[in-house]
Amino acid sequence: MRRRVLLLAGSALGLxxxxxxxxxxxxTVLNAFAPGAFTVKRNLAYRPGPRGRMDLYLPRQAQxxxxxxxxxxxxxxxxxxAMYRFVGAALAARGCMVAIPDYRLYxxxxxxxxxxxxxxxIDFARRLAPSAPLVLMGHSAGAYNAAMLALDAxxxxxxxxxxxxxxxxxxxxxxxxxxxxxxxxxxxxxxxSRAQWPRxxxxxxxxxxxxxxxxxxxxxxxxxxxxxxERLAAKLRAHGDAVELALYPGLDHRKLVGALSPYLTFLAPxxxxxxxxxxxxxxxxx
Numbered sequence: 001m002r003r004r005v006l007l008l009a010g011s012a013l014g015l016x017x018x019x020x021x022x023x024x025x026x027x028t029v030l031n032a033f034a035p036g037a038f039t040v041k042r043n044l045a046y047r048p049g050p051r052g053r054m055d056l057y058l059p060r061q062a063q064x065x066x067x068x069x070x071x072x073x074x075x076x077x078x079x080x081x082a083m084y085r086f087v088g089a090a091l092a093a094r095g096c097m098v099a100i101p102d103y104r105l106y107x108x109x110x111x112x113x114x115x116x117x118x119x120x121x122i123d124f125a126r127r128l129a130p131s132a133p134l135v136l137m138g139h140s141a142g143a144y145n146a147a148m149l150a151l152d153a154x155x156x157x158x159x160x161x162x163x164x165x166x167x168x169x170x171x172x173x174x175x176x177x178x179x180x181x182x183x184x185x186x187x188x189x190x191x192x193s194r195a196q197w198p199r200x201x202x203x204x205x206x207x208x209x210x211x212x213x214x215x216x217x218x219x220x221x222x223x224x225x226x227x228x229x230e231r232l233a234a235k236l237r238a239h240g241d242a243v244e245l246a247l248y249p250g251l252d253h254r255k256l257v258g259a260l261s262p263y264l265t266f267l268a269p270x271x272x273x274x275x276x277x278x279x280x281x282x283x284x285x286x
């Protein structure tokens with residue numbers, strides 16, 4: 001069975017091409033065989049509307065476990081929490097509580113409204129586990145969301161949260177953090193006038209005292225330039241902030257997040273490295 005899963009998922013990842021991650025079959029394969037001892041509370045409402053729901057993955061022993069809020073990618077235009085069951089399962093099986101929220105997408109909303117949704121999701125998840133160390137995590141556009149919420153304090157402030165006080169750390173996988181000029185027409189409409197572009201870039205909000213960061217990128221990524229992660233890591237270090245940078249040879253944009261599945265750890269040690277970082281910044285108190 002394990003060999004069959006490896007062949008199906010690996011083949012599908014290799015054939016994905018330029019299709020959005022949530023739109024193709026390897027997610028179905030990975031979700032169907034997501035292993036581990038965990039339970040799921042589905043469709044918890046953190047805000048009104050169909051995209052104001054989250055799924056919460058709980059390890060066998062949730063008491064004392066860190067809480068990871070994971071934001072998926074999709075160019076802020078597509079994505080669904082159900083497609084990332086394999087992420088919630090992988091992290092929960094390794095001792096994390098994992099909240100995966102949906103959030104409103106373009107064209108329903110534009111910058112910064114999707115970030116405001118993500119901030120509301122964080123606040124809701126925190127209230128479910130108020131004593132748990134809080135960690136943000138995301139892939140692609142979701143990594144951008146995590147970065148903005150960790151680095152620009154204005155989004156968490158309405159919820160009484162302060163990033164360098166209330167976040168144990170954050171992880172960004174293949175995130176766009178420094179992508180000016182914006183050339184894609186849809187992104188131009190999404191992020192507004194050229195005059196406000198600088199305030200849309202996570203790299204412009206780096207200050208001393210930022211929460212610890214883990215930045216990962218695949219060196220074969222032609223969707224989001226790995227230089228985004230390298231430049232942000234360099235700026236964080238220059239300001240004295242704790243940051244780990246992991247660059248994985250041979251991984252493209254989709255294989256990087258796919259490697260979070262226990263069935264695809266042969267691609268690269270992404271899951272191991274993420275868990276090691278989470279355990280370092282938010283050790284279990286069990």
